[in-house]
Amino acid sequence: MSLVSIRRGATVVSLAAVMSLGLAACGDGSGGSSGSGDTLTIGASLPLTGDFSQPGKAAEQGYKVWQSMVNADGGLLKKKVELKVKDDASNQNTIVADYNALISKDQVDLLLGTFSSLLNLPASAVAEKNQMLYVEPAGGSPDMFSRGFKHLFFAQQATADKQGLVFADWVKSLPASQRPTTAAYPTLDDPFAAPNVDGIRQVLEGAGIKTVYKTTYAIDTKNFDSIVAAMKAKNPDLVVHGATFEDGVGLTRAMLKAGFTPKMFYETSTPSFADQYTKAIGEGNTEGVMYAVSYSPDADTPGNKEFVAQYKKMYGSSIPPEDAADAYAAAQVMQAAVEGVGSIDDQTKLADWLRGHTVDTILGPLSWNADGSPKSEFLIGQWQKGVAEVVLPPDLATAKPEIGWHPSS
């Protein structure tokens, strides 16, 4: 990184001596590799503790699986890949410090993104200021891409506001006898969940499905009985719930407690947490729940079988969580850019390369608009007989969509 020209002249020896006394702790970090040597260091900071620790840890697994596979395959640009993952404790001040540390202190060669829009927003600004490529696995808030950043890319198929559209179009296309007439839209106040639900609501309202209940609740809401009681009183046919994980489980359990089982139930994120989800609400209760998802373990995408196998080898489960797959895909995108350009010295070139190419990932082919937002469509999943199937769009589906939520406990 060539940032120094102005300052060199000012580096007076005597002052430097005083500095080393006064700010002893602030001496130069152990010099990084910066493209030399035989390893490439890749840095990321993830929420391994705190509110986003669940997906944060899954993302770490995804990065590690990618690292092991890339190294087994001869490395990146023929260099061994080393991964440096910090814990930002789901805290924005820490994540800014972390990415600054990765760039300036640890002098990593490449960056990978973190989990959630809330953390990616400040982190991507650090990368942008340093003109480093920043591919992020999870942070689909439309706001991310309105800032004119040139080094930021989102490695999923669509931004949050567009992720439920496939589902909404499908509901709209149902024959009148099967189509819901009323709908409720509870959502977590979250930059990912809320736009997702809003996008669906707008389509369905346009199709004449009446909105009978709509609310936004705060992230620290634990008591869902009151929301469910209010919803139950309106008795909607369809519930579209914007959730992350914990609140999705909380609301579903509260619905079961209240004996409130609408005809159709769509929920963001939560049902994609595979094992954790079935354990949390009981396998029988998952039957028919629909959700938007970026990834299916059964997908026929190139490299997916190898990823699933390696994931099982490292973490013991044959169903990698969606966030691990997204992280893996983000690393794939970054890898494609690096290999496409053949050098990492000018990362603006890496970004330019991505804007001009489509990358095959385990999520499917990804391509980007000029602002770094992706151009594809999301998958819609549904739990059927204890298995998470992809049901939409038809050409990628592993099963046909079934109408109705049929909890059975």
Add this chain to the structure above:
Amino acid sequence: MTELVQTLVLSLLLGGVYALVASGLTLIFGVMRVINIAHGAFLILGAFIAYTLWHALGLDPLVGVLVTTPVVFAIGWAIYHGLVRPIRNAPMSSTVLLTFGLALVTEGVMGFVWGNDSTAITPSYVDTSFHVGGVFLPKAQVYGGIVAVVVLVALWLVLTKTWLGRAIRAAAANPASAELVGIKVTSVAALVFALGLAAAGAGGAITGVLYPFVPGSHYLWIARLLAIVVLGGLGSLEGAVLSALVFGIAETVTAVYVSPAWATAVPYAIVFAVLLIRPQGLLGTRLRDDAVTA
């Protein structure tokens, strides 16, 4: 109408649990003039202990109350002697900062021991309800409410019917005179601190069944508990119970009829309003320390 009845029933079931936990906090304040910011953290600790008992031994969390209560009691007693006693004569702000530090340490330790993932205690009855004429009564809430009331009554009996209780009330009313009649105020204070935390520990086992929790959940709890205690009047047990019920209703009604997003604002708004309008709370007496002549 059914919706309103439903709302109120849920509020009262919630209020019972709030009452139990808040009574511990107000008891500690009443006797020791210590605002225990770590109270919420010990509630979560109680929940984690109950979780482990349930997960490892299959012990029902509501039976687990019998274990969490004495365990947290013992921890509270040790903490009093190790940390609180040395600064019992320091300004109140010191104890606030101390217990805040204690809350952070407890949160961190819980994170090390149990991890930072969302944890839920889910015995078989947790997703089922009694249905009474269109109104549903979640079984977990009903059982939890009953246990909370039982513990609360036990606490009340201890405070009113035993020598210890009289000693506690004497120490709260006038420490100097209590010493004169042979009550060792520091021993009483240790017991009260332990007893107060034990109430949080008991409440933790119950709330662990009702809501999922992470170590960081304690912020939300302490905000609520402070609001309840302030509303009831710092140090007043009856006030805490009454305001816990009021509070449960306010929170639920806001969530149903206004917006769940604003329900989390209820505690803070209550604290603000009460301390501005009636600093002594519903049933509290005015403290000279709190009331400025201006």
Add this chain to the structure above:
Amino acid sequence: MSAATSPEEAPTGRAGASTLWVGRGIAAVAAVLLLLYPVINDNRYYQNIIILSLVFAVAASGLSIITGLAGYVSLGQGAFIGLGGYTVGILATHHPDTSVWLWVPLAGVVAALVALVLGFVALRARGPSFVIITVAFLFLVQVIAINWRSLTGGTEGLTLPLPTWSADIMNWPFYYALTAILALQLLLAWWVRRIKLGTGLVAIREDETKAATVGINLPVEKMIAFVASSVFVGMAGGVYGYYLTFIDPRGMLNILLSVQTMLALLVGGKATLWGPVLGAFLVEPLNEYANNNLGGGNTRLVLFGGLLILIVLFLPQGVLPAIESLLSWLRTRGSAGLVGARIGTGGSLASLTERLHPVEREPGAAVPPMLEVKDLRKSFGGLKAVDGASLVVPEGSITGLIGPNGSGKTTLFNLVDDTIHADGGEIWLAGERIDGLSPWTRAHRGLGRTFQITRLFREMTVLENVVAAQHSFSWSQLGRIAVSGAEAKAAEELLEYVGMRAFRDQKARALSYGQQKLVELAQVLMLDPKLILLDEPAGGINPVLVERMSEMIRELNSYGKTFLIVEHNMPFVLGLCDPVHVLGRGRTMASGTPDQIQNDPAVVDAYLGDDFVLEATEQVERAEQERAGST
């Protein structure tokens, strides 16, 4: 960095002055290093740490005004960082074509305005209630930021445009802007503690009720303190938000920001100028170290929490004061303290001619009342401590007020100066009705009062105790330099008069009881009062001092001061006072010359009589005094 510039730490003698210069030298070197650092080292990681440390240093230094000086512990200081950030964020997104820097001063203004609201709350609550309020305040701001979507963007937050300047000097503007704000903040903190506002705030911290009786306008001073503690913090928050380029409620209004600010303040030393800066530059790098080397999240919680506990338990004063007391201990080891020194023989009032003039009185002429109390009432629960007391203190008199223990004398004093609110009755001072006025206004109207158990500001020096009194209220007076110049000269003259000048730099808590009585008298005289209420001036002090006390009272009286004296020492009262009022069961039972009183059978009976009602009242009064004394 041990520049001891706070008034209560004012160094004495040459040794102190040299420490002061060493401290200033260290501070200067640190400042130069701070200014040069980005020029000689372009490592952004360390620049980031310093930028964060600067933000916390500004916040902690601001907090030192309200918490360190005024004693109001706030866990809501982080809210002002957030408010500043939001102000800049909102304005920058609404006016994309205007330079973001333009909004930074405005961020300070917004923070200051919100601080006024919080200050208003502080008029009603103190101690633990106030701490709870500040936490509630922070969370309330957060909830509003979350729910006021149209303005704040809700949880999605606001994204600011990236800076347009060269990437080579990306951090410099932030770095130097924050350095400049810190300099301004420190200047403000330094100035505040040198002026009367500062001594007033410390007085509020030490004993708020007492502070009101020496003329300190509590609401105004507290409000100013809140504004002063937040304005630059808001500006720093604005720069910080711009630096982050992203503002959202959970990050900018995280309670951990407040905790870290409080920790920085406590570690450094809460009533010092440089302590908060030192603390911030210790805590933030420690935070970074824990995060990078000790495993992040949970470790950091344990570290922060543990540090907070350790500081409260073992280093309640903080690092700088600990170093200072160590130094002064090393310096004064072996030499005897001043406390044992003799009280001066006392100066003459002639030296105070600028403020006092002898008053010629025509004997026999009708004297207007200086103080008139009519049907004053106060009950505690069912007990009527003062039950319709009425009395007159003639102008220019030394009036005595006696009565059995528990007859309501001290309560009557408390009602007259509004230390306790009366339930009913009228109080007239020099022809003006003063019940309903605040204690400080009563002091400004010419009412001075000492306490039965002395209530000096314990952590302040003798000189500061006297300077703290404010005989009138004006904004310019608040800004007057307190620790030197005219104010200090006047205070020293009064100390000379009461014989305590040699003790001027001693902490009040180190004085003997008798010495405290003398200082409290000087403090009251600083108010230049028309009427002085003395509560047992001769109680608990040695006979020589009793003699000196009555001499001073006579002399002051000859210079026009009117006195009302509560005293149990009968020879003292009867020799000094005329008229004398007798209080029994909360009402005036007799008034007259000393001779008349001595021979009044009812009075004699009351002193000998021992019925239970009196005893009950007495308990109330004693309890009340205990409580008053312990605050």
